[in-house]
Amino acid sequence: xxxxxxxxxxxxxxxxxxxxxxxxxxxxxxxxxxxxxxxxxxxxxxxxxxxxxxxxxxxxxxxxxxxxxxxxxxxxxxxxxxxxxxxxxxxxxxxxxxxxxxxxxxxxxxxxxxxxxxxxxxx
Numbered sequence: 001x002x003x004x005x006x007x008x009x010x011x012x013x014x015x016x017x018x019x020x021x022x023x024x025x026x027x028x029x030x031x032x033x034x035x036x037x038x039x040x041x042x043x044x045x046x047x048x049x050x051x052x053x054x055x056x057x058x059x060x061x062x063x064x065x066x067x068x069x070x071x072x073x074x075x076x077x078x079x080x081x082x083x084x085x086x087x088x089x090x091x092x093x094x095x096x097x098x099x100x101x102x103x104x105x106x107x108x109x110x111x112x113x114x115x116x117x118x119x120x121x122x123x
Contacts, residue, residue, distance in 0.1 A: 001059060001064050001065070001110060001113070001114060003055050003058070003059075004052065004055045004056070004059065004078075004109065005106045005109075005110075007051065007052065007055065008078070008082065008102060008105060008106060008109075009102050009106075011048070011082060012082065012085075012098055012099060012101065012102050012105075013099060015086055015098060016097075016098040016099055019094055021086075022086050022087065022089065022090035023090065024041075025041065025083075025086075026087065026090060045079065048079060049072075049075045049076055049078075049079050050075070052074075052075035052078045052079065053071045053072055053074075053075035056069060056071040056074055056075060056113070057071050059113065063115060063117065064114065064115065065113045065114060065115055066113060066114070066115045066116075067115070069113060074113065078109065081105055081108070081109075082105065085098070085101050085105065086098070089101075
């Protein structure tokens with residue numbers, strides 16, 4: 001849980017400091033014009049999903065996360081939560097603090113993923 005939260009925090013901080021990333025990710029250049037750029041972005045996204053999937057599996061193995069979690073689907077949903085938040089930030093012309101969105105994302109994920117026995121043993 002802590003490692004996943006740290007990964008999310010670092011990613012959101014990086015994006016907040018690099019406003020050009022959302023512009024690129026939602027651009028026609030990426031989607032229509034540059035297959036090489038699109039492939040590079042796909043590789044980065046897949047690497048992120050793989051990293052999240054690994055952290056989820058580690059959390060399952062340590063008893064932090066529910067044993068029945070589909071790590072592949074859950075990792076894609078983590079990425080989608082972040083991508084959706086970044087898209088909203090971009091559409092609203094960066095008028096809210098992206099870093100203020102970190103804690104709500106982490107709270108939602110903790111509630112969804114954390115095993116009941118882990119949450120009881122840490123209270």
